[in-house]
Amino acid sequence: MDIFIKNIVDLLKAEIPLSEEEIKGLIEIPPDLKMGDFAFPCFAVAKQLKNNPGKISAELAQKLPISDSITDIKSQGPYLNFYVSKEMIFKTVLDEIFTESDFYGSSDSGAGKTAVIDYSSPNIAKHLAVHHLRSAVIGNAIYNLYKTIGYKCVGINHLGDWGTQFGQLIVAFKRWGPDLKGQDSIKETGLDISKLNELYVRFHKEAKDNPSLEDEARDWFRKLEGGNEEAIETWQYFKDISLSEFERVYEKLGIKFDSYAGESFYNNMLNDTVKRIKDAGLSEVSEEALIVNLEEYDMPPCILRKKDDASLYATRDICAAEYRKREYNFDKMIYVVGSEQRLHFKQLFKVLELMGYEWMSDCIHVDFGLVKFKQGKMSTREGKVVLLEELLVESCKIAEEIIDGKNADLENKAEVANDVGIGAIIFSELSTKRVKDVMFDWNEILNFDGETGPYVQYTHARLCSVLRKCGGTVTNEVDYDVFKEDDELLLVKKLESFPLTIIRSAQNCEPSILSKYLLDLCSTFNRFYQHHRILIDDTELKMARILLVDSIRQVIKNGLSILGLKAPERM
RNA sequence: GCGCCAGUAGCUCAGCUGGAUAGAGCAUCAGAUUUCUAAUCUGAGGGUCGGAGGUUCGAAUCCUCCCUGGCGUACCA
Numbered sequence: 138m139d140i141f142i143k144n145i146v147d148l149l150k151a152e153i154p155l156s157e158e159e160i161k162g163l164i165e166i167p168p169d170l171k172m173g174d175f176a177f178p179c180f181a182v183a184k185q186l187k188n189n190p191g192k193i194s195a196e197l198a199q200k201l202p203i204s205d206s207i208t209d210i211k212s213q214g215p216y217l218n219f220y221v222s223k224e225m226i227f228k229t230v231l232d233e234i235f236t237e238s239d240f241y242g243s244s245d246s247g248a249g250k251t252a253v254i255d256y257s258s259p260n261i262a263k264h265l266a267v268h269h270l271r272s273a274v275i276g277n278a279i280y281n282l283y284k285t286i287g288y289k290c291v292g293i294n295h296l297g298d299w300g301t302q303f304g305q306l307i308v309a310f311k312r313w314g315p316d317l318k319g320q321d322s323i324k325e326t327g328l329d330i331s332k333l334n335e336l337y338v339r340f341h342k343e344a345k346d347n348p349s350l351e352d353e354a355r356d357w358f359r360k361l362e363g364g365n366e367e368a369i370e371t372w373q374y375f376k377d378i379s380l381s382e383f384e385r386v387y388e389k390l391g392i393k394f395d396s397y398a399g400e401s402f403y404n405n406m407l408n409d410t411v412k413r414i415k416d417a418g419l420s421e422v423s424e425e426a427l428i429v430n431l432e433e434y435d436m437p438p439c440i441l442r443k444k445d446d447a448s449l450y451a452t453r454d455i456c457a458a459e460y461r462k463r464e465y466n467f468d469k470m471i472y473v474v475g476s477e478q479r480l481h482f483k484q485l486f487k488v489l490e491l492m493g494y495e496w497m498s499d500c501i502h503v504d505f506g507l508v509k510f511k512q513g514k515m516s517t518r519e520g521k522v523v524l525l526e527e528l529l530v531e532s533c534k535i536a537e538e539i540i541d542g543k544n545a546d547l548e549n550k551a552e553v554a555n556d557v558g559i560g561a562i563i564f565s566e567l568s569t570k571r572v573k574d575v576m577f578d579w580n581e582i583l584n585f586d587g588e589t590g591p592y593v594q595y596t597h598a599r600l601c602s603v604l605r606k607c608g609g610t611v612t613n614e615v616d617y618d619v620f621k622e623d624d625e626l627l628l629v630k631k632l633e634s635f636p637l638t639i640i641r642s643a644q645n646c647e648p649s650i651l652s653k654y655l656l657d658l659c660s661t662f663n664r665f666y667q668h669h670r671i672l673i674d675d676t677e678l679k680m681a682r683i684l685l686v687d688s689i690r691q692v693i694k695n696g697l698s699i700l701g702l703k704a705p706e707r708m
Numbered sequence: 709g710c711g712c713c714a715g716u717a718g719c720u721c722a723g724c725u726g727g728a729u730a731g732a733g734c735a736u737c738a739g740a741u742u743u744c745u746a747a748u749c750u751g752a753g754g755g756u757c758g759g760a761g762g763u764u765c766g767a768a769u770c771c772u773c774c775c776u777g778g779c780g781u782a783c784c785a
Contacts, residue, residue, distance in 0.1 A: 168728065178727060180765060190765080215765090216728065260785070297785060355783095400785090426783050435711080436781090443783045450785050477779050479712060506714085507779070539747065557747090569721060572713065574778060580734095581720070585747055587733040588721085595747045603744050641724070653722060653732095660732080667740090667749040686744095708747080 138229070138633055141206060141221045145175055148201050154185050170623050173211065173218035174226070174630075180215055190215030223626060227617040227681075230633045234688040235613040242639045242695050247288035247468075253461050254280050254290060256473035257392070258399075260297030261379035262306055262333045265386050266522035267577055268508040274566040274701065275505060276473035277392045278648035281699040283469075286643050291465050295457065296399025298376050300450060302337075304358030307371050308350060309336035330382050333375060359447050362404060376401075389529050390559060391701055403456040407448050410456040411441055419491050429488050439484045454485050455492075462496055469499050471646060476504035476572065503646040506574035523577060533558030535583055536591070540708065547707060556703035557591050563701050564590025568652040588656050590702055593693060596659040600690035601706040603671050607683050615681040624665040628685060631658050635692050639699070648700060655696045662689050 146160050153160065160177070167176045179190035179197070186193055191214055198212035209220035234241045256276020259269050280292050314336060315328065344350040361368040380397075387393070403410075411427070414420050419429050425444035431437065441452045461467060472482060482502035489497035537554035540547055547553060565582050568589075569575070585591040604611065620626065635654070642650040671682045694704045 162725080165724095165727075172728075176728085180727075183765075214728070258785095301784060424782075428782070438782055440783050445783090447783090449783065474785095475779090476713065478785075480780055481785085483712090504713090509778085536747095543747075544745075573721080574714080576720090578720090584734075587747095589733090589747085591747055592733095595745080599745055599748085606744055637724095649722090650724090656732080657722090663748055664750095666744080670744065672744050707745085 138226070140229070141175065141219075141225075144204070144206055145177070145219050148207070149177060149197075152197060152200065153182050155182065167216070167218060170626060172213060172216070173209070173220045175219040175221070177217040177219070178215060179217060183215075223620060224618045226626070226633070227620050227629050227685075230629050231617070231684050231688050232613050234632060234691055235611075235684065238691055239695065241691060242636050242699075243285050243287070244636060244640065245287040246640070247283060247286045250288050250468040251465055252283045252288040252290050252469040252471060253293060253465050253467040254283070254471045254473065255293045255295050256280070256471075257387075257394070258293075258295040258297060258474070259383065260302065261383075261399075262303070262330070262337060262375045263379075264330055264334060264522070265383060265525040267525055267528055268522070270525055270528075270562070270566055271505050271508065271571075271575075272473045272475070273387070273390065273392050274563050275503070275571060275648060276471075277390075277701045278567055278651075278699065279471060279473065279503065279643070279646050281701065282639060282643035282646075282648065282651070285639055285699055288469070291396065291461075291467070292394045293396045293398060293461070294394040296376075296397060296401075297450075298372075298379075299361075299400035299404065299453065301355060301358045301447070303361055303372050303375070304354035304356065305340045305344075305351075306333065306337060306375060307357040307361070307368060308354045309340040310371060313339060328374070328378060330378055333378060355443075355445055355447065359445055362447055372401075386526050386529070389526070389555075390563065391703070398457075400450065400453045400457075403453050403460065404448075406456050406460060407452055410459060411452065414441065414455075414488070414492065417492060419488070429491070431484060431487060434487055436480065436484055436487065439488050451481065451485060451488075454481075455488055458485070458489055458497075458500065459494075462494070467496075467499065469501070471501055471503050473503045473505070473646075476506060478502070479504060501646070503571070505571035508575050508577050510577055528582070529559060529562060531579075532562050532583055536561070536585070539585060544708065553705045553708050556705050557585070557594055557708060560590035560594055560697075560702040561585055562590075564593065564652060567648045567700055568656070570649050571647060591708075593655050593659050593697060594702065594705060595708060596662060597690060597693045597697070597704045598706060598708045599666065600662070600686055600693070603686050604683070604690065607672055607679070611683055611687040612680065613684060615684050616677050617681065619678045619681045620685075622665070622669060624661070624669065625682075625685060627661050628658075628665060628689065631661055632688055632692055635696070651696055651700060655693060655700075658689065658692065658696075 142161060142164055145164060146157050149160050150157055163177060163181050165176050165178065167173055179193040182193060183190045194212040194215055194217045197217050198210050201210050203209060206222050206225055207219055208222050211218045211220070254276055256279070257269065257273035259265055276292070280290050284290050340350065340354070357368055361372055414429065420427055420441060421430055423430070423438065426440050427442035428438035428440050431439060439451050440449050442448060458470070461470060474482070479502065486497050486500055489500070533555050536558035537550065540550055540554055562582060638651055638654045642648060671679065671686055673679050697704045
């Protein structure tokens with residue numbers, strides 16, 4: 138399509154006092170097919186030409202020559218509308234998709250560069266709940282997007298496996314946990330994540346009446362950081378229990394990480410980091426804590442060490458950033474973390490800047506809105522959560538029931554039910570812009586009609602079905618001149634914008650751009666499918682439509698795969 | 709109090725760097741299946757784009773103020 142734009146620019150630059158770049162920037166796509174394929178708004182040059190836009194447009198329409206590629210130029214009010222050769226559009230686009238297949242949409246703008254993506258990063262010793270879904274799913278999609286535009290990606294699950302809360306858990310475990318029979322290790326206690334959760338909730342309940350528990354907890358965390366054997370053994374046990382559960386859920390979601398280096402991983406590097414900050418003269422002691430004063434940047438201080446000398450998450454994040462730069466030498470580091478931590482990241486980036494790290498400008502906080510209940514914010518502390526695994530199981534169950542009702546003989550029913558059930562959940566997380574807070578609603582997230590993952594998957598299955606029935610031979614050796622329907626033109630134009638959609642989606646770290654695109658493509662196809670037959674007697678038209686169908690199938694498949702959804706061929 | 713983010717149809721949301729008539733889905737109602745999967749499609753109703761100013765040929769989009777909601781605001785993450 139760039140070819141057409143270049144042609145138009147070439148035509149215009151002779152008549153208009155603007156540079157090629159300026160003209161190119163002004164060219165837009167008209168809202169309706171009737172208005173042509175490209176448009177140039179003449180407002181922009183009205184002043185310079187001392188004429189009104191309508192007249193300029195009318196004069197240009199008369200003056201400019203048409204050609205094989207630009208088949209018509211019309212003036213419509215202040216707009217100059219260009220009509221390009223439909224045959225060339227179809228040929229260019231469908232040929233490209235046919236040739237590139239699984240790689241259609243990929244580009245190499247990130248070739249040779251590395252992106253580190255920090256996502257999911259839950260606190261251990263708790264179940265994964267529905268509010269953990271967003272970071273994981275968004276991060277995974279961003280990982281795939283960057284990979285698609287050529288980056289080497291490193292996915293990091295920065296586990297929250299360190300901090301005062303583990304002091305709290307140890308206290309709770311010692312007070313109310315299972316009795317140790319003296320022999321063997323604590324691994325014999327049969328603790329699971331639910332029991333850990335109960336201990337956590339109980340701690341916060343009891344600490345309200347008995348604040349000394351908090352002191353006790355801080356003391357245990359200090360011991361943990363100091364390497365106390367009992368503390369470490371208990372903590373490691375908690376971590377093992379948690380990870381086995383997490384991995385099961387990630388597996389279901391199809392989400393992977395290249396590294397599980399969590400907060401604890403940096404424990405023995407913390408001193409060096411703090412020393413560097415001290416030596417740079419950035420830190421000071423205030424109210425017994427070691428801080429970096431950020432007053433002149435209108436921010437509260439970044440606390441490096443509490444008054445009892447224990448570290449905080451900010452300390453560990455600074456340390457982790459340094460480590461990742463050393464280890465991966467990233468060109469971009471993306472933190473997929475909720476928007477309630479905005480200030481934290483602002484402080485973190487400021488401290489990195491003050492430390493003299495120019496690469497801090499490569500770090501971005503990709504934030505997202507809260508998941509809320511009607512009753513208010515979810516809180517693990519109060520035990521008010523919907524478990525993620527429970528949601529996934531429920532969704533797959535519903536998917537299976539629907540299949541039983543529609544396509545009971547489906548061969549790999551369980552597998553497809555799983556793909557669709559999980560797909561529904563993932564897609565619903567990715568279909569609105571990140572910044573929006575979302576209200577958790579069972580009915581909404583388990584809806585399989587309308588703008589949903591199953592809708593996209595269903596459309597894909599339909600396309601596959603048509604291709605099966607046509608005998609399976611798809612060729613790009615077709616007569617591109619047989620496409621006459623508006624719906625076909627809309628489809629091919631939509632297909633053409635796929636690579637650009639991916640780039641925009643990646644650059645904005647906004648998977649919803651791609652989700653919306655897929656919904657739009659599917660709805661355009663379903664409309665076409667309803668009104669026009671594909672498997673018809675007219676062989677020329679049939680072969681051309683089959684190529685179009687196959688191209689749509691390919692783009693949906695590529696898009697779903699980036700978002701982290703499976704594309705079943707039957708459902 | 710201060711800071712950040714959001715406010716578009718009854719509900720959930722699109723609307724690219726300002727551009728042609730503000731669009732979908734859900735829900736409601738009315739339709740479409742001897743024909744490629746009805747998890748689909750067609751149609752109807754439904755809007756002071758939170759409010760008021762301003763910039764501009766032109767504003768849902770940019771600026772200012774106000775209202776409402778969410779989040780954050782030194783030893784949690």
